[in-house]
Amino acid sequence: MTDRRLSRRDLFRLGLAAGPASLLASCGWDGGPHLGPKLHAISKVNDWVGEKLFLSADRLAPQYPRSQRTAPRDFPAYSISHPLPVVADPAAWAFEVKGLVAQPQRLTLAMIQALPRVTYTVKHHCVEGWTAIATWAGAPLASVIALAQPTAAARFIRFDSFDHGYFNGWDLKSAMHPQTILAYAWNDRPLTPAHGAPLRLYAPIKLGYKLTKFLTAMTFTAEQPGGYWENQGYPWLGGV
Amino acid sequence: MSDNDPERPAAAHPEGDAAAAPSAATVPSAAAASSAAAASSAATASSDAALADEAAAVPGAVAAAGKRPLVHRHHWLVRVTHWANAVLLAGMIGSGLQIYNAFGHFGPRGGPYYPNPFDGKPFPLKVRLGGWLAGGLNWHFALAWPFVLTGAAYLLYMAISGEWRSLLFRPRDVPRAIAMQLYYLRLRKQHPPQGKHNALQKGAYTFILLLGVISVLSGFAVYKPAQLSWLTALFGGYELARYWHFWAVFLFLAFTLVHVTLVLVVDPASLRAMITGWYRGRFPSHD
Numbered sequence: 001m002t003d004r005r006l007s008r009r010d011l012f013r014l015g016l017a018a019g020p021a022s023l024l025a026s027c028g029w030d031g032g033p034h035l036g037p038k039l040h041a042i043s044k045v046n047d048w049v050g051e052k053l054f055l056s057a058d059r060l061a062p063q064y065p066r067s068q069r070t071a072p073r074d075f076p077a078y079s080i081s082h083p084l085p086v087v088a089d090p091a092a093w094a095f096e097v098k099g100l101v102a103q104p105q106r107l108t109l110a111m112i113q114a115l116p117r118v119t120y121t122v123k124h125h126c127v128e129g130w131t132a133i134a135t136w137a138g139a140p141l142a143s144v145i146a147l148a149q150p151t152a153a154a155r156f157i158r159f160d161s162f163d164h165g166y167f168n169g170w171d172l173k174s175a176m177h178p179q180t181i182l183a184y185a186w187n188d189r190p191l192t193p194a195h196g197a198p199l200r201l202y203a204p205i206k207l208g209y210k211l212t213k214f215l216t217a218m219t220f221t222a223e224q225p226g227g228y229w230e231n232q233g234y235p236w237l238g239g240v
Numbered sequence: 241m242s243d244n245d246p247e248r249p250a251a252a253h254p255e256g257d258a259a260a261a262p263s264a265a266t267v268p269s270a271a272a273a274s275s276a277a278a279a280s281s282a283a284t285a286s287s288d289a290a291l292a293d294e295a296a297a298v299p300g301a302v303a304a305a306g307k308r309p310l311v312h313r314h315h316w317l318v319r320v321t322h323w324a325n326a327v328l329l330a331g332m333i334g335s336g337l338q339i340y341n342a343f344g345h346f347g348p349r350g351g352p353y354y355p356n357p358f359d360g361k362p363f364p365l366k367v368r369l370g371g372w373l374a375g376g377l378n379w380h381f382a383l384a385w386p387f388v389l390t391g392a393a394y395l396l397y398m399a400i401s402g403e404w405r406s407l408l409f410r411p412r413d414v415p416r417a418i419a420m421q422l423y424y425l426r427l428r429k430q431h432p433p434q435g436k437h438n439a440l441q442k443g444a445y446t447f448i449l450l451l452g453v454i455s456v457l458s459g460f461a462v463y464k465p466a467q468l469s470w471l472t473a474l475f476g477g478y479e480l481a482r483y484w485h486f487w488a489v490f491l492f493l494a495f496t497l498v499h500v501t502l503v504l505v506v507d508p509a510s511l512r513a514m515i516t517g518w519y520r521g522r523f524p525s526h527d
Contacts, residue, residue: 030375039378046381054467061466062473074350123478125465128342128373131478132349205466233374235381240466 030233040233047237051171055239061179061204064121070132072187075124077194078208080164080228084193085214087162093198095182097144099219100154105147109184109198115139118181122204125240136202138183142176150220158225159201159212168201168212169225174239179204182215210238313436313510313519315401321394322514325452328387331379333489334369338376341368346483354483384459391452406436409446413439448495451488458485 031039079085087093095112097105119137126132150172157170174180183202184191191197196213203211209229219225230236314322341362347353370376398404409417416439422428424440432438437445461472461481475481503511509521 029369030371031379039375039382042382042385043378050464054464056467059467062469070348071350076349123465125478126343127377129339129482130343130345130349229374233372233378235377240464 043235046235050235050237050239051173055173055205055237057173057176058178061122061240064123064133066121066135068133069121069187070134072134075132075134075195076126076130077192079194079213080166085161085163086193087198090198095199095215096217097148098217099158099221100151101220102149102151103147105144107144112139112144112182112199113184115143118179119185120179120204122179124204124208126208127234127238135185135187136181136183137185137188138181138199138202140178141180141182141201142178144182144218145175148220153222154220156221156224158219158221159215160217160219161196161212161214162216163214166212166214166228167225168210168227169221169230169236170210171237174203174205174237177203177205180206205239207238207240209234308520308522309524310518310520311524312517313513314517315397315403316517317393317397318403319514319517321390321397324390325387325394328383328390329492331369331383332387333492334367335376335379335383336486336489337363338368338370339373339380340486341376342373346486347479354479356483356486381463384456388456391456395449407442407445407449409439409442413442417443444495444499448492451491451495455485455488455492458482458488461485 030036090109093109095105095107095109097107116139117137118140119135121133121135124132124134155172157172157175158167159170160167180201180203183196183200184198186192186195191200196215199215200213201211201215210227224236227234227236230238340358344358344360344362345351345353346356346359353359368376370379398407416432416434419428419432420434420438420440423431457471458475458481460468461475462478462485465472465478465481472478472481475484507521507523509519513519513521
């Protein structure tokens with residue numbers, strides 16, 4: 001009798017151990033060939049929720065006083081190319097606006113700097129979990145979009161760079177947000193190569209990996225363009 | 241040794257307390273209502289462990305004198321959400337620790353960083369889920385929805401069924417919790433009267449539900465610090481929201497350790513109750 005009672009209790013304990021053990025066996029698991037794609041499909045649901053439910057077309061991300069800025073040396077700057085990609089001939093550099101647009105554009109830095117200027121001190125959110133505050137200045141992306149006049153078929157924008165093929169895809173709602181800019185200044189100075197000179201995309205409503213540096217072109221598309229990290233598994237929307 | 245342990249403290253337990261007597265409705269036998277008191281006297285005889293076990297082994301047995309009554313303790317929704325959240329929480333923690341590894345500090349870049357015994361120390365592969373940052377993120381965001389939905393279903397059930405009354409720790413439970421603690425410290429002889437849960441259990445379960453809610457809210461504060469900036473501000477900003485979100489992990493783990501230990505050591509029958517809904521153990525009067 002006593003033996004049977006013990007064995008029954010042991011069975012309970014075995015059952016209790018089985019749960020954590022099966023989880024342990026799956027550690028570091030990205031879902032494998034079967035679950036992995038399903039996780040990515042759920043990520044697309046989250047993108048939809050992020051864009052339709054959370055993202056506001058005009059709610060502004062909080063701004064900070066300049067005194068709260070992160071020390072420039074502590075602001076990380078990532079790139080795919082090493083050493084840092086640099087424009088060989090700045091005079092020859094231009095930013096192309098193309099794809100599903102009525103008026104394709106080829107904009108020099110001077111032309112972009114002549115557009116309305118937006119300056120703000122905001123918090124940068126990296127997908128890794130760190131934050132850093134800096135002042136950014138540039139032209140509202142909406143003003144460039146207005147120049148190009150995208151067609152009714154345009155639903156996404158693909159941003160390309162000269163950083164070893166690094167690119168990002170954006171939704172139009174985020175692109176039209178008043179704090180989304182083509183930035184040419186960082187902490188009151190011209191953009192440095194580390195932060196994407198001569199021109200980068202910036203917005204305090206997206207994670208850092210969505211903010212394409214070393215820009216060369218933006219292309220309006222009907223299909224979702226993916227992205228360098230996004231194609232490897234990162235959430236596509238990347239909204240914060 | 242541990243075999244007879246559950247019997248001995250039961251002798252000191254006032255199963256016959258009028259305040260704690262079981263309601264006939266929860267006992268699945270007409271004859272059972274009176275058997276609760278009998279069960280306590282039977283429990284004082286520490287030699288009848290085998291006898292009580294015999295009774296438990298007979299399915300649907302009518303509780304008779306000398307045998308513990310079979311009572312229905314947990315609604316199916318409570319049981320399903322309990323186990324679902326146990327598994328989901330394990331996945332949330334594993335993938336959360338994977339995400340933590342990408343930046344193992346709390347505070348703005350460049351510091352100063354908030355106190356953290358794990359500062360700069362990555363968690364080992366065997367406690368992580370996802371393999372790399374994107375894998376961890378995808379697991380975390382995929383499990384977050386069912387975690388929130390089961391939690392919400394449970395809270396809704398508690399609110400609608402009125403069960404919250406037996407679980408929610410309220411101000412009047414403070415003196416009861418002190419009395420219960422004195423009893424456990426053997427500074428008080430009589431077991432304080434109680435309902436389904438004693439005041440200390442109410443405190444523990446209220447705490448863990450609150451922790452669940454705080455984890456979810458701080459999670460959203462970290463997920464959408466710009467769109468939900470008001471929520472992020474409530475937690476003291478993004479860096480602190482992430483900090484509280486991280487500490488919730490260790491409070492969950494500490495609770496689980498104590499919870500599982502108490503179940504196994506004090507009342508193993510409650511494990512069966514959380515699986516099948518039916519309870520036949522030392523504390524039937526609490527139902």
